[in-house]
Amino acid sequence: MKVSIIGTGSFGTSLSVVIDDNNNDTLMYGRNQEVVDEINNEHTNSQYLKEVVLPSNIRATTSLEDALVHAELIVLAVPVNAMRPVCREINRLNQTHKKKLILVHIAKGLELNTNMFVSDVIVEEIDAAYIDSLSVLSGPSHAEEVALRQPSTVVLASKYPTDLRKIQDVFMNRYFRVYTSDDIIGVEIGGALKNIIALSIGLLHGLGFGDNTKAATITRGLQEITRLGTKIGADPLTFLGLTGIGDLIVTATSMHSRNYRCGIMLSSGMSLEEAQAEMGMVVEGVNTTKAAYALSQKYNVEMPITNVLYHYLFHGISQEEAFTKLMMRDKTGETEELREILNEQVER
Ligand SMILES: NC(=O)C1=CN([C@@H]2O[C@H](COP(=O)(O)OP(=O)(O)OC[C@H]3O[C@@H](n4cnc5c(N)ncnc54)[C@H](OP(=O)(O)O)[C@@H]3O)[C@@H](O)[C@H]2O)C=CC1
Numbered sequence: 001m002k003v004s005i006i007g008t009g010s011f012g013t014s015l016s017v018v019i020d021d022n023n024n025d026t027l028m029y030g031r032n033q034e035v036v037d038e039i040n041n042e043h044t045n046s047q048y049l050k051e052v053v054l055p056s057n058i059r060a061t062t063s064l065e066d067a068l069v070h071a072e073l074i075v076l077a078v079p080v081n082a083m084r085p086v087c088r089e090i091n092r093l094n095q096t097h098k099k100k101l102i103l104v105h106i107a108k109g110l111e112l113n114t115n116m117f118v119s120d121v122i123v124e125e126i127d128a129a130y131i132d133s134l135s136v137l138s139g140p141s142h143a144e145e146v147a148l149r150q151p152s153t154v155v156l157a158s159k160y161p162t163d164l165r166k167i168q169d170v171f172m173n174r175y176f177r178v179y180t181s182d183d184i185i186g187v188e189i190g191g192a193l194k195n196i197i198a199l200s201i202g203l204l205h206g207l208g209f210g211d212n213t214k215a216a217t218i219t220r221g222l223q224e225i226t227r228l229g230t231k232i233g234a235d236p237l238t239f240l241g242l243t244g245i246g247d248l249i250v251t252a253t254s255m256h257s258r259n260y261r262c263g264i265m266l267s268s269g270m271s272l273e274e275a276q277a278e279m280g281m282v283v284e285g286v287n288t289t290k291a292a293y294a295l296s297q298k299y300n301v302e303m304p305i306t307n308v309l310y311h312y313l314f315h316g317i318s319q320e321e322a323f324t325k326l327m328m329r330d331k332t333g334e335t336e337e338l339r340e341i342l343n344e345q346v347e348r
């Protein structure tokens, strides 16, 4: 297939390796001329993926229109906050070309202020008549390891009934196993909200807390992600899979994770702005904490870790207050709140 990858950042670049290894004709679009030149001339992307040599077939362009014209399938590999303007521009260019687009996005987060899922943002920006299919690819997959062809497993979930198998073949190979799912809400919520938990655990790690506290945060974090997801209509089983517990483990326990590392930086006294600038790559958990907090209020779902991180990051509550809010909140059974939500769903 002819595939265009929109975004020359960490994950877009690592996926270009996978897609090229599967004998697809791979073109990357990036807005930065230097990065594009380096991919074309040196077959590296040293800003985003140090020490990785890209296959020489992979080409890059600064022309979004060339990428659109080239593509039988488009991989949208930009951060959440760039998804709306990028899709708006693709849609504008497509008024001339009138292509039916097969779209796969890989962003993990919720849009700030609208609190929307990325797939809904895409649908808002690209005319329905031009969308042939729209899927999300998500799961435990650090760009650094995918680019080194380390065995990784992900899930491809689609919003529309579509020929997922054809898209699966673009990505799947012996080091990149792709499962399919029809639970796009669950897959997007898991991918987005694990960043909140990873940020929290980075913070805890930096502050010197131990394994008990981290295990509690991962487990109770998954519980609150499952509560919100189930309330919004996701399949609770999705959270037991790769895009739930799987991505939570990989992000909340690894120095590859920008969210985890951002938490560590914050624990050393850096401001949010300083930590994000130092990272030089997107830290989706920051905006997603705000958006998920808003959703928890809207849907009346208890999300204590998200709630505490939100108040810690944006309203300056103390560590002491944060722990009191978490450890001394109203007594409850371990699965009581989730069970209530599940019962509500059954009654509907
Ligand atoms: N890194 C990873 O391991 C994984 C990341 N993801 C998700 O993928 C998404 C992207 O992450 P990642 O690749 O790591 O991010 P990076 O920060 O590494 O790269 C972001 C890329 O997006 C480009 N970009 C940003 N804004 C625009 C815009 N308006 N127009 C065009 N290009 C733009 C940047 O271009 P420029 O260089 O010019 O700034 C850069 O190439 C995130 O939502 C992340 O959660 C998913 C799975 C794994």
Ligand SMILES: O=C(CO)COP(=O)(O)O
Binding pocket: 108, 139, 140, 141, 142, 143, 195, 198, 247, 250, 251, 256, 257, 258, 259, 260, 282, 283, 284
């Ligand atoms: O989603 C990821 C791995 O699956 C990467 O997470 P970070 O954005 O925290 O680096």
